[in-house]
Amino acid sequence: MKFMGYRRSDGSAGVRNYLAVIPSVFCANKVAEQIALSIKDAVCLTHSVGCSQVGEDLEQTARTLKNLATHPNIGGVLIVGLGCERFTPAEFYQAVKATGKEVASVVIQEEGDSLKAVAAGIEKLYKLEGVVSNYRREEIDISELIIGLECGGTDASSGIAANPAIGRTSDLLVEAGGSSIFSETTELLGAEHILVRRCSTEEISEKLLFSIKRTEGELARSTASDKYQHRSALISTGNFAGGVSTVVEKALGNIHKTGTAPINGVIKFAEKLKAKGLNFMDTPGQDGESTTGLVAGGAQIVLFTTGRGTPTGFPIAPVIKITGNNETYQKMQFNLDINAGKIISGIENINTMGEIIFDFVQQVASGRESKAEILGHDELFNIPRVLNYCS
Amino acid sequence: MTQVKVQSLNIGKRVIKIKEINILQISEKDNVVVILSEAIADDYFYFKDEKYNLKEAIPFGHKVALADFAVDDKIIKYGEIIGIAKENISRGSWIHNHNIISDRGRMKAGDK
The missing domain is CATH 3.40.50 (Rossmann fold)
Structure with missing residues (x-):
């Protein structure tokens, strides 16, 4: 391909x-x-x-x-x-x-x-x-493609339709020799026991568990005071309204984005990929910071699932928006590229929708613009800090 | 997916349609199922030959209890524990952050 x-x-x-x-x-x-x-x-x-x-x-x-x-x-x-x-x-x-x-x-x-x-x-x-302006497009093998797997504005449809669909797309790309990256460490809490079984080496599973443990420690520390009891929710008001009740439920829906391929690498924020296939990048859960890491890591295209609907894009990489929610797709047709809600309606299944998205990815790779590109959305460029000096 | 069957109840001028709704059980182990349409109290579904009546309105994508739960009972979706019951929950009730909780990523009550 x-x-x-x-x-x-x-x-x-x-x-x-x-x-x-x-x-x-x-x-x-x-x-x-x-x-x-x-x-x-x-x-x-x-x-x-x-x-x-x-x-x-x-x-x-x-x-x-x-x-x-x-x-x-x-x-x-x-x-x-x-x-x-x-x-x-x-x-x-x-x-x-x-x-x-x-x-x-x-x-x-x-x-x-x-x-x-x-x-x-x-x-x-x-x-x-x-x-x-002198560069011209030429034929390039699909194995050179790296896609970022992102989600934002999650609702209950993400975990049952849009995420499994892009998980299938990720599997198809990996089978063709390409690579994909998932991220957002805060969105893995409670699903790590499933992910470690898919790590290709002991070292990779240890790195993955370390990232999750470190993040969870930071979260516990910063929400420990009673002052922050109303600011301790790891998921947003929109996630709650969309039917996601706990961070573990969100994580279990989230990891469907990763498909079934083995996890071949764990990399730092914005670090370039070292291994082919599926990789994990340790990033914050904020859409912009995560997408910035994924693109800096080498992703040429980002697949972004959104049940609630978000218009955001990245300044130098096409972001493809996929929703699992039919109503959201009808409301936000100018922002959303693909309606994976057809899985819930029974018109498509996870495999056929994964193929539809893979075909769309190839068209976008060859020049077709995603809706976020057409509308000039570029909000997702956002570099996170490691040290914060405010108390 | 199951067929939608509609019957009408006349309450004053409003017509409320009690209907059979579609649900999704993601894993065989799950003790909650996902509602695939907006539902009102008394809407119902059949699951493994048993009829379940909703105790209250439940929005699209939200969860409903398949059994009675006591405080601290495990709530299972995707075949995994997503949280525990904060209060007694009866079969057919809406399951959400008002009645279940997970301690992941925050200080547990006893840790302070």
Whole structure:
């Protein structure tokens, strides 16, 4: 099986050909935005981090930004720095350059002021555009595809229809030699005994259990005070309204997203995949933070199940929305790509719906736009902190 | 899936339709089932040749008890324990966060 994608200089394959502007620190956000606005179709990845960070917290920011800038869906990237930040524009530039990707940088304090930096940045981005627009789609084997498995706005239909359907899609991709990643550690509490049986080595199951234990310890610690007794629910008001009663029930519905393939790897937040097949990435449960990790890890496309319905998208990767709730699909047709509620109506079954989604994934990989892309949704870019200094 | 059978009750001007509803048992071990349509009190379903009447309205996707539960009884869905009963729950009742709880991911009552 093949799709029509973009072959990059480091050998990786993209499904989109973005020209990206990425600040190394939040202080450069507005300059980066003003540069990106001047060139047609450039995307800007503004964020809230890059300085006053240390250790694993700073490393996580650096890893996320480097792995996004070198993502195969990006053809060329302009880095915008301030000049005094901890995650230096020089380190960022060198990391991207080393992969052979087209990259340039502009540093505000070196240019003089923000106006001069915008002017210099527009000229550099204009030149990059000339390189990026020369990429052409070519035939690429489906085994080079990595999909992220995400869910948000869960209701009871997710666990019985949409999640099992994308689990089948994930199995089909893995059988064809491709890879998929599931994440959201908080959404696994109570389902770990089922997942460990599917880990391909003892080491992988130990890493998976460690991630869950660490997360659960943090959750217990931060909800221990009586002050937070009304803020201790791990699932949202919408989850409750949708019929999900406990975090364990949510987890048992959630893990159907992973299909039946063995778990071949456990990776850190935003770390690139090392093993083919199904992988677990240790991420927060927030849709944006999780999706950011999945894409930075190498996912070119994200499958996103939503029973309640959410319009969100990611700036450099297609997000495909699948609902298991017929009513939600009727209400949100402009936001939702696939109605897996047909499983509940008895029109399709989990296997046939999994095949329908797999076919859609191949079309999107070759250029078909998802609804979140058509509407320009990009809310899911969100880099989480490891250290938080507020008490 | 079971056929929907409708009978009408006239209560004043409102016509309330008591109906047979569709349900889903995910695992053989489950002691709750999922309601696959919006349901009102007295709606009913048949499961393994037994008739179950709903004690109250239950929204689409929510759970109904297949048995009577006492405090601390295990509630099973997907073949696994999703929580325990916080109060006595009778057969045909709505099962949700008002009457079941799981301690995963939060400090347990005795831990403080």
